[in-house]
Amino acid sequence: MKMKCVSCNFEAPKAKFRYLYNARIDSSGSYRQCPKCMNWLFVDELKGEAVQVVKTGDALWGKSAGVEGLAGDAIASRG
């Protein structure tokens, strides 16, 4: 299954997008890098979808567990 970069529309299997690190270990959200435009993407690993481009300070998943009700899934907490 292919994944599409939300910034430049480049499409390739998810594994081609370099895995950087997780948003949180208990979340299915991760950071990957688009091999074409080199942007950092926030990726839903369960769905295999790039959700948004990551900019410093904009990360919606950056809440701590103690604040947001303990280890809620980053994807779920977006909504």
Next chain:
Amino acid sequence: MVAALRKEEVERLEKEGAWWWLAEKKRSERLDYLRKAVWKKGALGGEYAPGVKVGLERPILFTESWKENDYDPIMLRKAKALANVLDNMTIFITDHAQLVGYVGEAPHTLLVLSEGASMINEEVYNEHGVIPEPEEESLKIIAEINDYWAGNTSVDKVARLLDPEDAVKFLSGAIGWGTPSSSYGYSGKNYEYWLTGQRGFEDIIAEIDQKLAEAEEKTIGTPGPDILPLYDKIQNWEAMKLILEASIRYARRYARLARIVAENFEADPKRREELLRVAETCERVPAKPQRNLQESFQYDHFVQVLSRIEAFEGAWPSRPDYYHGPWYDKDVNIDKRLTRKEALDLVGEFMIRCYEVGLFAPRWAREGLQGITGTWVWTLGGVDKEGNDACNDLTTAFLQAARLVRVSNPTFGFRWHPQVKEEVLRECFECIRQGLGYPSMRNDPVLVANSVHWHKHPIEEARTWVHQACMSPCPTTKHGTQPMRMASATANTAKIIEYALFNGFDPVLKMQMGVESGDARKFTSYEELYEAWKKQMRWLMDILVRTVNLGRAKDPEFFGRPFLSATYERSVESGLDAVSPEGERGNAWITWFTWVENIDSLAAIKKLVFDEKKYTMAQLVNALETNWEGKEEMRLDFVKNAPKWGNDDDYVDQIMAQAFKDVAEHSWEIKDPSGNPWPVLPENVSGNIHYSNMVGALPNGRRLGDALYDGGISPGPGLDKKGPTAVLKSCSKFNHVTDGRAFLLNQRLSPTQLQGEKGYELWRSYIKTWAELGLDHVQFNVVDDKTLRAAQKEPENYQELIVRVAGYSACFVDISRKTQDNIIQRTIQGLA
């Protein structure tokens, strides 16, 4: 009117938690100038700040003398080379400063040590941005010096002796870090010998002269085997004497400079007076014992600087309130020579002079210690040798000065004990509440007992302990002080579980590293897996300790520490290099990085593979081999449906307790060169980020690239879901005296919750529980996510925002994005 406005502004800043701006308003003009005039030497992520350059005078002057004295034995040759540096290196005095002394020729320089390790010399040559202008000329000088030392540095010499297989594995960088030589290590200071007001360097020289006279008399006396060691010792004593004399001359160069500026150039009468006092101070110390607080600080600072001109000392073991306290008391309370405010200025400057010190570190050290130049943890509080509360007015002054100067290095570790007065505890709390990340709280009775247990220090000596680096307690006494702790006894322990699952093969490096412990795909019980884990654990401890022991034993021959030896009572007495293991009780420890991943991984396998039989071992190993790619549901199962450390859950906590017991058992089987055991010390600095690309996928749910847990015995970020007391209870299920040397625990607390008297009461009650449960360490971050995210977005507005990383503090903007995110991921605990 002005005062009223200021009060209003102060209150507003306090309410907003704008601690840096508040400090600016509260500190004196002098302190404000000195704090802002200092160059930041800690690496930003892995890079040095623009404008910071390596100092070339030290390598040039050292090498020049070294070449000239080819026939001397190592300690004497080294003493002469260092003396050449001290006599000729450019010195400077910072405007408004009352304390002097630096490791380089200018305030923006980093010390470079050419005789330590060729692999680091090559990094100096290749590092962008740090080569002084004109760059081409500097590179030529560096290349010539590096060529001269190639193959002849202390680490080069040790490496040639290592078993080739051990050397390859050790130098792979995957299982540990550091260099097996005191050229890059942590040296304890024998404060009981030289800082108690009984001795200056002239007194030590007199003791050496006495030793020399006795030895020379014997060498022309009746022949016998007892005479033979004296020939070497005589040269060692001469080396010690030579470097002490050079150190006195070095201090007097500062005296002369201060006097010249005062008498010829300084127009401000107040500053002229200060410079004359600097001159008088440097004429006095270190030659003679100190008489007042300024001399006491200056004496100490000279010794610290001189030690770092001799070797790259990555730590700063110190107990400033205990050793300088009597002079503070004399100046402020008895003689009334200084007002409290003036004394506070001196205390703040003493911290700034330490913060200023910069040493060129290799990239792995810069990544592992982002934002700082070394783990400079000063020890405050504690008890005296008789067990009485040792806190004094200077303890309070240091805690207050820390909030005024807000440096990320040095930080403090506070020795909590039951007699600590309420007002001192409040000062600790105020530093924590104001977001410094320090002091870390250390449980003194536990750690004193720990020192007695592991290294058999008499209790009176154990009570003198200081942090030798981030965490490990080390006495400051004749036989208790450890001269050389090498960072190379640092284990990337996540490799233990990784190798247990891959039969000793490293799936990231693609080479056989550990022992063959069986094909994990065929394991049919948890016990079989655990046996494999134990084999890998023993192998990892053994290979690191073999390397370090060799480095330690050969260090007097390959490196030599004349200055350190001259400040060690046992060396002055014995004529042996301080690093010689003879006469030392030991304080060895293996730094135990990336540890909790082992426990969470073992628990996850036990539960999901062997208890519930939800997956087979083959399925698990296959998933790990592919970095969980396409196995997200399974990965989340291993994260969310397996017990995690830090939740007061016996299922996983008992695995931790058993693992520590087995590690401690092996700690007694392996010995340091003095014959002492090697206990472990779980902590991470920022090694959890450094190793994140070297440790593959693990059963705790991490992938290759993910930050490892933040260290020590801290639960995985966001995985401690049952509150702060549950964390403490988990951490109390093993023995903090007998199961290891010390155990780092990071906790995040809410700044809102810590406001006011109620905040203090909550925190004090937390500390009471922590102490009663017998934990030895805890440290806090008290910064909210909003501020940290804002700092990521607009770093220019948050240059001085400090966070506790692990074992040290750093400015948030100086650490990498991944490290920043890892700190934000940590659970904010609500106190109740």
